[in-house]
Amino acid sequence: MGDQEGVSAGAAEAGRVVYVGSIPYDQTEEQVLDIFKSVGPVANFRLVFDKETGKSKGFGFVEYHDAETAASAVRNLNNYQIGPRNIRVAFSHETSIADADDLVITGDARMPTLPQGTPIPPGQSAAEAITATLNSFEQDRMLQIVTDIKSVINNNPALAVEMFKACPQLAYAAVQSLLILGMVDSEMIKNIVNQDQAEQQEQPDQSALIQQVMQLTDEQIKELPAEQQEAVLSLRQKVQSGEIQV
Numbered sequence: 001m002g003d004q005e006g007v008s009a010g011a012a013e014a015g016r017v018v019y020v021g022s023i024p025y026d027q028t029e030e031q032v033l034d035i036f037k038s039v040g041p042v043a044n045f046r047l048v049f050d051k052e053t054g055k056s057k058g059f060g061f062v063e064y065h066d067a068e069t070a071a072s073a074v075r076n077l078n079n080y081q082i083g084p085r086n087i088r089v090a091f092s093h094e095t096s097i098a099d100a101d102d103l104v105i106t107g108d109a110r111m112p113t114l115p116q117g118t119p120i121p122p123g124q125s126a127a128e129a130i131t132a133t134l135n136s137f138e139q140d141r142m143l144q145i146v147t148d149i150k151s152v153i154n155n156n157p158a159l160a161v162e163m164f165k166a167c168p169q170l171a172y173a174a175v176q177s178l179l180i181l182g183m184v185d186s187e188m189i190k191n192i193v194n195q196d197q198a199e200q201q202e203q204p205d206q207s208a209l210i211q212q213v214m215q216l217t218d219e220q221i222k223e224l225p226a227e228q229q230e231a232v233l234s235l236r237q238k239v240q241s242g243e244i245q246v
Contacts, residue, residue, distance in 0.1 A: 016043070016070045019092040021059045022148050023047070024083045032082075036062045039076055040069035046097050058151055061097040085144065130173050134180060142177050149174050 023032060029047045036042055047060035064070045070091065078089040120129045134142060149170075153160040164171045178184045214236060221232055 015091060015095060016065065016067050017061055017063045017092045017095070017097055018070050018073050019059070019061055019088075019090050021088040022085050022144060023056065023058050023060065023087055024085050025056050025058055027056065027082060032060065033062075035077065035080065035082070036073060039072045041065055044097050058148070061092060063097045086141070126169060127172060130169060131176055134173060134176050139181065142181060146174065146177050146181065146183070 020032070020036075029045065032047060033042060033045050036045070041064070042062060043065045044063035045060065048057045049055065050057055062070075062073065064073065074089050074091060077087065079086045080089070081087075120126055124132070137145075149160075152163065175184075175189060179186065179189070216232065221229055224232065
């Protein structure tokens with residue numbers, strides 16, 4: 001009895017809505033809905049489509065009439081195989097998918113509230129815990145993670161940026177997965193990091209240069225060659241209009 005009460009309390013806290021990811025792109029709404037109806041009546045269902053292509057983005061949301069049924073869906077349908085994929089089912093912590101204000105809107109897709117992570121084992125850093133978890137995965141599962149992340153990046157870059165901002169450890173997990181699978185090497189990652197750092201170091205120099213240009217007097221500008229005068233005046237106009245931030 002105590003265990004059952006614990007499950008019910010946890011389900012009630014999580015809510016009635018579940019997030020569904022890794023849905024094969026050729027699956028129709030009806031096919032996916034039939035699977036989630038197998039655990040109980042569905043109150044609302046939304047499969048997210050690309051507005052330009054009309055194709056499925058591979059994820060959606062299912063709302064049940066009660067939290068217990070939603071908990072049953074998470075228990076029984078997470079890693080459920082549909083075609084070549086195993087879908088991911090987790091609580092979205094949303095009250096209802098019928099109310100668009102309850103979902104994070106990014107571009108033409110809705111990002112669910114990300115599920116809470118698991119506590120880091122004592123004596124481990126977050127990076128070590130993520131690496132240990134990934135090392136316990138089979139290669140096919142890890143490849144599926146990389147494929148799903150790549151799909152989100154290709155189909156909706158803005159959504160991917162929001163996901164990585166909300167959950168930076170997801171970006172770390174993606175890079176670690178690529179390293180473990182041998183799709184990239186550490187030298188490649190190091191070069192990307194070094195390039196990013198170099199660009200960040202260049203930015204203050206560019207800002208200082210723009211400030212120097214803005215301080216030029218009209219007489220000094222007139223002494224410049226015609227092409228440089230046009231460039232300086234154009235730069236000034238963009239700074240004054242706010243197009244370029246200094």
